[in-house]
Amino acid sequence: MVFPKTKVHGYTDESIVVDTAVASGIAPADAEAGLARFSTVLAAVMQAGRDELARVQPAYPGVAESIAELHRRGFVQTVLTGNLRAAAEVKVASLNVRDELDLQIGAYGSDHRDRFQLAAVVARRYRDKFGVELAPERTVVVGDAPNDIACARYAGFRVVVVAHRESREELASHDPDAVLDHLDPELVVATITSLVREG
Numbered sequence: 697m698v699f700p701k702t703k704v705h706g707y708t709d710e711s712i713v714v715d716t717a718v719a720s721g722i723a724p725a726d727a728e729a730g731l732a733r734f735s736t737v738l739a740a741v742m743q744a745g746r747d748e749l750a751r752v753q754p755a756y757p758g759v760a761e762s763i764a765e766l767h768r769r770g771f772v773q774t775v776l777t778g779n780l781r782a783a784a785e786v787k788v789a790s791l792n793v794r795d796e797l798d799l800q801i802g803a804y805g806s807d808h809r810d811r812f813q814l815a816a817v818v819a820r821r822y823r824d825k826f827g828v829e830l831a832p833e834r835t836v837v838v839g840d841a842p843n844d845i846a847c848a849r850y851a852g853f854r855v856v857v858v859a860h861r862e863s864r865e866e867l868a869s870h871d872p873d874a875v876l877d878h879l880d881p882e883l884v885v886a887t888i889t890s891l892v893r894e895g
Contacts, residue, residue, distance in 0.1 A: 758879030815851030833895035
């Protein structure tokens, strides 16, 4: 298997699997044809490996606590992820955050292969559920990759990134609204509250 030369973190699962297949010598048409099976297999693998995932890939420190504190302060929270929904639901379940995230209004890699189109999915589902338009300038994406920043900016959203997989310098070069070194709940709340008030 040959992985694409470009960084894939922050892209959708479907984009990653097709690009990896093509880089490994599989014809693009065959790679596309295999996507339906990939979705089914991935869902089964994620379900079977729930306990292993929680053990070998634990949540980033402060994630669950930050989500809980934002929920307590009245923020509506969801997910905007390149993961297929089946994979995202397994990952979210491992956080034990229950009602703090509204997955009904989220957007997933299974909604659109182009990550930049997922913000519009969140906006539509938010409007359908709450009956009001989502205000981009008061919407904050929290991520950890340059593509998270690009996706948020494409939609006119604010964006906070955590220097987890990438360095602070690398993330700052993509002009997010804020870069955090770690997810301290009080710092996360203060940063997001300030951005929302500016909006």
